[in-house]
Amino acid sequence: xxxxxxxxxxxxxxxxxxxxxxxxxxxxxxxxxxxxxxxxxxxxxxxxxxxxxxxxxxxxxxxxxxxxxxxxxxxxxxxxxxxxxxxxxxxxxxxxxxxxxxxxxxxxxxxxxxxxxxxxxxxxxxxxxxxxxxxxxxxxxxxxxxxxxxxxxxxxxxxxxxxxxxxxxxxxxxxxxxxxxxxxxxxxxxxxxxxxxxxxxxxxxxxxxxxxxxxxxxxxxxxxxxxxxxxxxxxxxxxxxxxxxxxxxxxxxxxxxxxxxxxxxxxxxxxxxxxxxxxxxxxxxxxxxxxxxxxxxxxxxxxxxxxxxxxxxxxxxxxxxxxxxxxxxxxxxxxxxxxxxxxxxxxxxxxxxxxxxxxxxxxxxxxxxxxxxxxxxxxxxxxxxxxxxxxxxxxxxxxxxxxxxxxxxxxxxxxxxxxxxxxxxxxxxxxxxxxxxxxxxxxxxxxxxxxxxxxxxxxxxxxxxxxxxxxxxxxxxxxxxxxxxxxxxxxxxxxxxxxxxxxxxxxxxxxxxxxxxxxxxxxxxxxxxxxxxxxxxxxxxxxxxxxxxxxxxxxxxxxxxxxxxxxxxxxxxxxxxxxxxxxxxxxxxxxxxxxxxxxxxxxxxxxxxxxxxxxxxxxxxxxxxxxxxxxxxxxxxxxxxxxxxxxxxxxxxxxxxxxxxxxxxxxxxxxxxxxxxxxxxxxxxxxxxxxxxxxxxxxxxxxxxxxxxxxxxxxxxxxxxxxxxxxxxxxxxxxxxxxxxxxxxxxxxxxxxxxxxxxxxxxxxxxxxxxxxxxxxxxxxxxxxxxxxxxxxxxxxxxxxxxxxxxxxxxxxxxxxxxxxxxxxxxxxxxxxxxxxxxxxxxxxxxxxxxxxxxxxxxxxxxxxxxxxxxxxxxxxxxxxxxxxxxxxxxxxxxxxxxxxxxxxxxxxxxxxxxxxxxxxxxxxxxxxxxxxxxxxxxxx
Numbered sequence: 009x010x011x012x013x014x015x016x017x018x019x020x021x022x023x024x025x026x027x028x029x030x031x032x033x034x035x036x037x038x039x040x041x042x043x044x045x046x047x048x049x050x051x052x053x054x055x056x057x058x059x060x061x062x063x064x065x066x067x068x069x070x071x072x073x074x075x076x077x078x079x080x081x082x083x084x085x086x087x088x089x090x091x092x093x094x095x096x097x098x099x100x101x102x103x104x105x106x107x108x109x110x111x112x113x114x115x116x117x118x119x120x121x122x123x124x125x126x127x128x129x130x131x132x133x134x135x136x137x138x139x140x141x142x143x144x145x146x147x148x149x150x151x152x153x154x155x156x157x158x159x160x161x162x163x164x165x166x167x168x169x170x171x172x173x174x175x176x177x178x179x180x181x182x183x184x185x186x187x188x189x190x191x192x193x194x195x196x197x198x199x200x201x202x203x204x205x206x207x208x209x210x211x212x213x214x215x216x217x218x219x220x221x222x223x224x225x226x227x228x229x230x231x232x233x234x235x236x237x238x239x240x241x242x243x244x245x246x247x248x249x250x251x252x253x254x255x256x257x258x259x260x261x262x263x264x265x266x267x268x269x270x271x272x273x274x275x276x277x278x279x280x281x282x283x284x285x286x287x288x289x290x291x292x293x294x295x296x297x298x299x300x301x302x303x304x305x306x307x308x309x310x311x312x313x314x315x316x317x318x319x320x321x322x323x324x325x326x327x328x329x330x331x332x333x334x335x336x337x338x339x340x341x342x343x344x345x346x347x348x349x350x351x352x353x354x355x356x357x358x359x360x361x362x363x364x365x366x367x368x369x370x371x372x373x374x375x376x377x378x379x380x381x382x383x384x385x386x387x388x389x390x391x392x393x394x395x396x397x398x399x400x401x402x403x404x405x406x407x408x409x410x411x412x413x414x415x416x417x418x419x420x421x422x423x424x425x426x427x428x429x430x431x432x433x434x435x436x437x438x439x440x441x442x443x444x445x446x447x448x449x450x451x452x453x454x455x456x457x458x459x460x461x462x463x464x465x466x467x468x469x470x471x472x473x474x475x476x477x478x479x480x481x482x483x484x485x486x487x488x489x490x491x492x493x494x495x496x497x498x499x500x501x502x503x504x505x506x507x508x509x510x511x512x513x514x515x516x517x518x519x520x521x522x523x524x525x526x527x528x529x530x531x532x533x534x535x536x537x538x539x540x541x542x543x544x545x546x547x548x549x550x551x552x553x554x555x556x557x558x559x560x561x562x563x564x565x566x567x568x569x570x571x572x573x574x575x576x577x578x579x580x581x582x583x584x585x586x587x588x589x590x591x592x593x594x595x596x597x598x599x600x601x602x603x604x605x606x607x608x609x610x611x612x613x614x615x616x617x618x619x620x621x622x623x624x625x626x627x628x629x630x631x632x633x634x635x636x637x638x639x640x641x642x643x644x645x646x647x648x649x650x651x652x653x654x655x656x657x658x659x660x661x662x663x664x665x666x667x668x669x670x671x672x673x674x675x676x677x678x679x680x681x682x683x684x685x686x687x688x689x690x691x692x693x694x695x696x697x698x699x700x701x702x703x704x705x706x707x708x709x710x711x712x713x714x715x716x717x718x719x720x721x722x723x724x725x726x727x728x729x730x731x732x733x734x735x736x737x738x739x740x741x742x743x744x745x746x747x748x749x750x751x752x753x754x755x756x757x758x759x760x761x762x763x764x765x766x767x768x769x770x771x772x773x774x775x776x777x778x779x780x781x782x783x784x785x786x787x788x789x790x791x792x793x794x795x796x797x798x799x800x801x802x803x804x805x806x807x808x809x810x811x812x813x814x815x816x817x818x819x820x821x822x823x824x825x826x827x828x829x830x831x832x833x834x835x836x837x838x839x840x841x842x843x844x845x846x847x848x849x850x851x852x853x854x855x856x857x858x859x860x861x862x863x864x865x866x867x868x869x870x871x872x873x874x875x876x877x878x879x880x881x882x883x884x885x886x887x888x889x890x891x892x893x894x895x896x897x898x899x900x901x902x903x904x905x906x907x908x909x910x911x912x913x914x915x916x917x918x919x920x921x922x923x924x925x926x927x928x929x930x931x932x933x934x935x936x937x938x939x940x941x942x943x944x945x946x947x948x949x
Contacts, residue, residue: 025066031058125259128152137620139288139374142276143384146289149263153256154287157622158280158752161629162264163254164711168247169912171713175244178706178741179237185703186228189733213345214410217403232731236724243720249712255627271755272811274764278755282371282391284618290372292761296504298390299370303508308458312500312507316820318363321498322400326355328491329404337484346407359903362840364398364821366501367762368508375618394501394510395758396517398899401495405519408491413469413523420472421530423538423552428597428649431558432611433691434551435601438560439609445562446548446603448594453555456525458513462496465514465524468531495520503762525554536578544571551596558596599649613649613659626671631710631745639667639677643684648691660685703740710745718743763898764813768799770895773816773844791817791847796894801825804832805915815895817844823897823906825914826850826871828922829890830879835870835922836896836911838903847893854887867925874922 129148132138132155140146153160228234256264270276277292303309329347332338343349348361355361373389374382382388396402418424425431438446453459466489473485480488499515500507514521529552537543537550546563561568593600593612600612615621623642626635642663650656660681667677708717721741728734728741772792795817802809804827815822820842826835839846853872871891875881881890900906910916916923 025062029062121257121259125149125152128155131155135620136284136286136379137622139281139286139382141288141290141294141372141382141384141386141388144276144291147263147266149259150266151263153260153263153267153751154278154289156625156628156751157285158287158756159624159628159750161748161750162256163252163629164709164748165251166249166712167709169908170709171247171717172241172244173908174706174708175240178704179240181704182233182237182741183228186230186233186733190229193733212342212411214406216406217346230731230733233728233733236727240720240724244717247713247716249716252629252712255629267755271757274761277757277761279370279372280756281375281618282373283375283616285620285622286374288372288374294385295370295761298388299368299392299503302370302390302392303368303503303506306511308511310509310511312509314505314507316818317498317500317507318365318400318820321494322363324494325401325404325491328487328494332487335483335487337487342407346403357840359821359838359840361403362821363400363402364899364901365759365763366394366396366399366499367759368392368394368501368503369758369762394499394515394517396499396501396515396519398901399498399518401491401498402519404491405495408488408495409519409523412488413492413520413527416472416476417523417526419476421526421552423530423533423550424526425551425553428599429691429693431551431553431596431599432649434549435609435611436691438548439603439607442548442562442607446607447561447565447568448558448596448601448603449561449568450556450558450594450596452557453529455513456529456555457516457521460514460525460528461512462493462514465496465528466493468528469524471531472527492520492524496524522554529555536575547571553597556596558594598645609651611649611651612655613646621666623667623670623672626673628750629710629748635672636676636680639672639680640684643681644687647684647687647689651689656685703737705742705744707744707746709748711748714743714745759899760813768812768814769797770795770812770843770893771797771814771816773818789817789844790888791844791893794847794888794891794893796827796892798894801894801896801914803914804834805920808913810896810913812894812896813898815843815898817847817893818842819895819898821899821903822895823900823903823910825894825896825910825916826922827892827894828874828878829892833874833920833922834914834916835867835874836907836914836916837867838907840903843893843895850891851884851887854884855882857882867923870922870924 126148129151132151133140137157138151138154140151228237254261267278271278275292277290277295279288279290279295280286281288304311326347326349329338329343329349330353333340333343333349340351344351344356348356348358350356370390370392373391376389377386399405425434469492470485470489473480473488477485495518496514499518500509502508514524533550533552544563544567546561546567548560548562550557550559552558593602595614598614600614602610604610623638624630624635643660646659646663647656650659664677664681668674706717706721708714721743724741725739729738734740772795773789798812800809800811821840822843823836823838824843824846826837827833837846850871853869854875855872857869857872857876872882872887875886875890879886879890881887896910897906911921911923915921918924
């Protein structure tokens with residue numbers, strides 16, 4: 009085989025040389041036929057150049073045969089002829105030598121790559137970017153992957169189903185917008201065509217609570233638009249983009265596989281440090297012990313037991329909103345769009361209005377310890393964070409903060425600055441208007457949120473309302489204070505099997521926390537400083553950002569010490585503040601500033617010692633324009649803060665080294681930094697253009713399908729300009745990319761570790777005391793016998809198994825799977841209520857199935873229909889004995905999207921499963937599902 013390959017390679021080389029010689033002969037022949045007197049010099053030069061190039065090439069090949077290529081098969085004409093005449097079964101000695109050399113080169117290459125991995129992993133540990141707090145051995149390949157930071161995005165694969173869902177949403181929006189334009193241009197159009205589209209009044213809501221109005225797709229009333237929509241859907245249906253090259257090498261892929269395997273087993277946990285951005289690798293048992301010790305501290309937390317307190321708090325919240333609507337404090341439309349209260353007074357069944365599960369997770373305070381103390385088994389301080397993004401009052405808090413408290417905070421807190429730029433403008437304004445002799449000082453509050461009591465917060469809020477909101481009625485103020493009080497006193501969360509409530513202070517993760525803290529701090533400062541009769545003349549001004557305070561003083565240090573002690577003695581509500589004496593440099597936010605003897609202001613950037621200064625790795629799977637924008641924004645931030653050119657150049661050199669360590673090309677970094685330096689320093693805010701460049705946004709995941717979809721949209725916009733409705737719009741559809749899952753999404757898994765301390769699998773809500781006696785704790789549950797009680801679930805269509813969370817039949821906000829014992833077909837469903845309630849709903853349809861229900865494409869009665877149609881059973885006893893239920897996911901962020909994902913994973917659409925409704929309105933075709941099921945089964949074999 010080696011000899012045959014040599015002969016083929018020699019034949020190709022011989023043909024190439026023959027072709028070049030024929031070209032030279034042809035040019036010479038053309039010259040001989042022409043008149044020499046009329047021959048142009050360029051033709052002669054071309055013949056000469058081709059001949060010289062061929063001679064140089066042949067001479068170069070002959071020289072290499074005698075030097076560098078002496079151990080490789082020879083490439084000259086003589087060797088080619090000898091190769092053809094030699095026996096094909098004999099192997100040249102040079103081939104044997106080249107094979108050994110090739111093997112040696114490969115080994116050297118692997119060795120160099122291994123050394124590089126070990127060098128990078130050691131650097132990551134030595135610099136503190138990765139902190140190993142486990143006795144288990146972490147491979148160097150895994151450390152190198154973790155050192156890329158949690159924002160790193162591995163190269164993603166193409167998700168065909170998600171792409172079809174995104175395309176379907178964009179096409180639906182296009183049809184809806186077209187119908188609206190047609191109706192606006194022609195008021196006399198037949199209402200029968202537009203009867204599916206009702207007038208939709210946009211509610212006055214914050215952006216975080218708005219749900220895009222997207223009706224069911226129907227005809228756009230324009231044949232050209234309908235044709236474009238069909239072309240788009242057909243293109244996406246058959247789109248098969250090429251797989252992108254991985255941004256991880258062979259060793260890094262091995263390390264990534266190890267990381268994901270450890271996360272899947274749940275024995276190791278990857279935890280972010282509280283400050284600085286370091287990533288810690290700890291044993292799950294060690295982290296669980298730290299969190300349990302913190303939560304069992306009775307001075308800070310109250311254990312509420314295993315009973316879920318969310319339903320009681322949510323009912324109280326709904327009653328308050330209903331009373332607010334009855335008294336005229338809130339509009340009916342707002343009441344529905346915020347809390348989901350229908351016209352009948354009953355809560356909506358939509359999952360968007362149902363609360364999730366708030367939970368506690370820990371962040372390690374490694375900055376409190378020396379580097380030498382960061383060892384496995386060493387007790388490390390912990391900060392517990394309560395994730396209230398899905399708390400029962402989350403939607404109410406977001407609306408109250410946006411509508412009432414945030415504007416009140418902006419008016420009441422006159423000492424508040426919103427960012428560093430506003431602070432710089434204030435400092436430069438003071439420096440230009442005052443003489444020399446200024447000194448800066450700063451202080452911060454000790455554990456602000458832990459020391460703010462709900463009573464003090466309500467007192468401060470009442471004072472601010474009475475001072476600024478004269479138009480608010482007493483009943484409205486009382487209603488608002490009750491909502492705020494309920495929110496402050498319901499900041500509980502779950503950890504493991506138990507629920508805990510903060511005993512002191514207010515939660516840091518709530519939507520109202522920042523606004524209420526600002527109002528409370530400003531109220532305390534007014535009592536102790538601003539409204540005090542003993543305000544010294546040496547105090548120039550005070551500015552604040554939440555609990556960080558800075559000010560200017562023009563007196564002596566002794567006078568400042570007397571005044572600061574007096575302020576601390578006046579504060580009986582909060583703990584004393586930590587003052588910093590006026591010195592050379594004062595730190596505030598990310599600014600360091602001082603005033604020299606002449607009164608000139610000098611500013612520098614404040615970089616904390618805990619800051620790892622690691623940016624998004626250049627190899628991350630992001631759009632290419634992301635990385636220059638990161639460099640530019642950071643350089644612009646340095647230029648804005650630092651007002652001395654020499655110091656700016658020094659700091660930019662440090663910034664350049666940080667980017668180079670993150671894999672950025674040297675030339676790219678230098679060019680952008682030079683461009684920023686040439687720009688003038690500007691502290692003015694840039695006006696944002698809030699206008700949308702496109703009428704319809706097609707949101708899709710960045711990956712292999714991005715480029716072909718952008719080309720498709722470009723062609724579609726050209727075609728839409730030929731339509732009378734869109735002829736004045738240059739770009740009707742715009743493509744926006746969402747980020748794929750990054751490393752943090754894959755490995756942190758905070759909710760999973762906080763909620764799933766239960767044994768995996770869907771268990772009974774009333775476990776047996778003694779299996780032999782079959783006695784239960786409490787009242788028997790009719791759905792307990794239907795729980796699968798397995799730790800893993802296996803797809804009946806593909807044979808793939810998946811791990812399960814810990815749950816029981818009383819778990820809320822779930823994705824569940826029902827499996828028929830008789831035929832092993834599976835059904836995927838979702839429920840914002842308890843699984844127990846959803847099973848009762850399925851059971852209620854048994855015995856009440858007619859022919860119309862079987863023809864109907866709804867999944868409401870699917871399980872009862874399957875028993876009757878496939879097995880000829882129609883009794884409740886048959887339902888109870890032939891179905892098992894398994895919880896697949898607990899409290900996902902989006903129930904609908906999770907249902908789509910699980911239906912695609914387990915392949916439960918008919919004919920493989922029992923689901924009739926297509927997830928998101930789209931699904932794979934039957935033939936593609938068959939191919940996928942067959943491929944997966946072959947892989948398992």
